[in-house]
Amino acid sequence: MRDTASTGDESWRQYFGFEAPYENQADAVERAIEAGKSRGFLAMEGPCGTGKTMAALTAAAHLVRDTDLYERVVVVTPVKQQLQQFVDDLRTLNAGVEEPFDGIALVGKTDLCPYGREGQFPEDVGTHDRCEDLREATARLVEDDGRSDGAAVAETAIQNEVDDEDQWWDPRKGQDLAAAARPDAQSQTRLGEDTLSTAGAASPYRPEQPTAPESMAESDDPPLYCPFEADWYARNKGSPVDFSAGPNNVVTLENYLPAAVERGTCPHRVMSVMLEEADVVVGNYNHLFDPTARPLLSSVLDDQTFVVVDEAHRLEERVRDLLSDRLGKQTIAQARNDCNLLVQRAQQSADHKAQVREVLSAREVPLEAVDHARKFYDDLGRWLDDRVESFLDAEHEGWRANPERLPEHDREIPLRDPDTVERDELTEWAEDKGYDGQLWRSLSKIGAAVEDAIDQLGLTRQPVCAAVGVLAGQWWERDHSTFLREIELDHSPKESRSTDADYEAVYTAGLLCYNCMPATALRDAFDELGGGVLMSATLEPLDVFTRVSGLDALAETDDGDDGDDLTRPVRTTTYDLPFPPENRASYLVDARPFTARNRGDPEEMEPLGENWNPTRDEYAQALRALARSPGNVMVAMPNYREARWAGAYLQAAVEKPVVVDESSSNEETERRKQAFFRGDGKVLVTSTRGTLTEGVDYDGAKLSTCAVVGVPLVNIGSPRVRAVQRAYGDAFGDENAFEYALTVPAVRRARQAIGRVIRGSEEVGVRAFVGRRYTPDARHSVYPFLPPGEREEFTRMTPEFLAGQLDAFWRKHE
Secondary structure, eight states: OOSOOOOSGGGGGGOOOSSSSTTTTHHHHHHHHHHTTOOEEEEOOOOSSSSSHHHHHHHHHHHHHHHSSSSSEEESSHHHHHHHHHHHHHHHHHHTTSSOOOOEOOOOGGTHHHHHTTTTTTTTHHHHHOOOHHHHHHHHHHHOOOOOOOOHHHHHHHHOOOOOOOOOOOHHHHHHHHHHHHHTSOOOOOOOOHHHHHTEOOSSOOOOOBOOOOOTTTSSSSBBBBBHHHHHHTTTSSOOOOGSSGGGEEHHHHHHHHHHHHSOOOOHHHHHHHHHHOOOEEEHHHHHTTTGGGGGGGGGSSSSEEEEEOGGGGGHHHHHHHTTEEEEHHHHHHHHHHHHHHHHHHOOOHHHHHHHHHHHTTTOOOHHHHHHHHHHHHHHHHHHHHHHHHHHHHHSSGGGGGGGGSSSOOOOEEETTTSHHHHOHHHHHHHHTOOOOOHHHHHHHHHHHHHHHHHHTOOOOOOOOOHHHHHHHHHHOOOOOSEEEEEEEEEEOSSSSOSSSGGGGEEEEEEEESSOOOOHHHHHHHHHHSSSEESSSOOSSSHHHHHHHHHHHHHOOBBBSSSSOOOOOOEEEEEEOSSOOOGEEEEEEEEOOOOOHHHHHGGOOTTSSSSSOOOHHHHHHHHHHHTTTOOOOOEEEHHHHHHHHHHHHHHHSSSSSSEEOOSSOOOHHHHHHHHHHSOOOEEEEEESSSSSSSSSOOOOOSEEEEOOOOOOOTTTTHHHHHHHHHHHHHHOOHHHHIIIIIHHHHHHHHHHHTTTOOOOOOOOOOEEESGGGGGSTTTTOGGGSSOOHHHHOOOOOOHHHHHHHHHHHHTHHH
């Protein structure tokens, strides 16, 4: 741990949920409070046993309750297990205070929609899209058109403290719609048998989706609507569920979903209402950083919000993906068809043309602009097919005769040289065809007008052209330094569906605008908030983290209203593993670098070494010694191909059962993990970049030894990786580009893996980095990227001495 902090004020202890803090926990609380009071941020590395979750919540509770700086806390984490940990710790904290903090854990709409959960939507329509359509239909049905009972509306509004001037809906209509979806009053209805049920709760509504009563429909074809949504309007957008529904005033899906269903109101709306009233909101990264999900939290993201970002070592990678936009070929075709629907309508008759023009004119969009957009999307789809086919022709001769011969993995087609800053092929093609920037920038406006016209004209279609127009405009406007334009081919074989192009039997194509530099977006997101803590077990080197996360830029560039620079300090701290050092053995195994050049192709190597090279021999010796350790052993290889080689060798070389992991579904990975945990000791061989090396709690006897083989760099030949490296060179200097973009994230992955071993003060285990690059004086050494305290613990040795050292360690702990 670095220099201890002390604020002198320990009033935060009244919120601490346990009897006494861990050794470093009190220091972490005080550092977080200090950062919050100065409107700054704390970047904190704390391994398992630091108590980061309770420390962050305790500091946040003090800042909310005992200062006038903050009104609420927003916690985001990419790991479901960690989300539950925050919920559990907040409940523990609340158990010890007189006035508990109201807390809520967020989930996605698909988890909350009763009809979607019970399979009541068409299979070809996603829950999110279906819900949006039902919401729009319900909103139109409850709109106050002046024909309702004004006295009743006013009375309900007063009761619910709603400003009558802002209320565009009629609560009585909401009540009528909800009532219309209930079973016939004359029938012998049994809740849960004759009504829709989900999550163990029975709603008051019939199982099928209702259509609007004829008396409320505007046409002879009454629309479908959502009675749960209607009930929400009947309550003047209020929630019948409060925080008492959850233990110690903290509600989760298991609490507010059944409570809302039983009361007949929309669970997602209930969640939305409650989060605005909550003291602590716990969600995932999407809720804070995804532009499409962030609106859910927008009303509570301001300078009175204290943020806690958990598992912050994942921040760059996850946010980069969230800020990268994909436009699928099928979606482009849908946008084209949206425009074509209006064009064809206008061609039917002079009256229809006048009608279409009139509706479009309300948004100042001429019919000719819609036709131009239609032609553009048509040409764009053909260009996309041609570009994919020319790429595959160059890479895989003869593929058209048998598309099944194409590689069974995703592909990238960069549309510019990733190592330089230049315009992409699509943009240049468009200009050559006369589709200039004026058109690209207008597609969003045209799309919104088309969608509005389709709605007003009562045409039966779910349009997408507004969203497509937004993405198209961004494609044109975004710079070519921090964004890489690509065609992305997702491997998704089709067995029976007809396709427009031969390659679509194997791949789904789309345009990808890939965000290479998330630091700017992160800085802007943090700048809207009052302060916070970013924490993980593996953040070192912290000076690198604060630069790539946008925190340093925030501190440097935040301008006040008066033009003077405001200070938004960024503080850092690192805590060492608090458990007894005598309970763990840590090794740097000095074997020649495990590079592709040194080790050769694993699929050409015999399992027992008949044709191995010296590199394979060295690593086989080390892996054999480590795998023979008592209990469960995890061997993390650089990729799944190498995992197959190591697994085949160890199955023959050790007497333990060997479980070989591979890239697969979440369900299959979970089955493999549970098989590893059951019974006597086994060896699990996986990829360091897989899902079993971080975010999984191997507590107790679940894991005694972990070995990480090589430095788990991503494929440095990938166009995206090359583009990221070049963008980092622009931002942080060419001399830092490879380290910041590739080496540091790889070392964090390796450290996450070995961090699975020691999870408690009584646990005993072995951690090993296998490969010369982990040693201090090696060429391209990654040793400097390990925290100082961690470096001191590791002992360097060659593979031939490893077995003896392991035997000696385990004899001491028999």
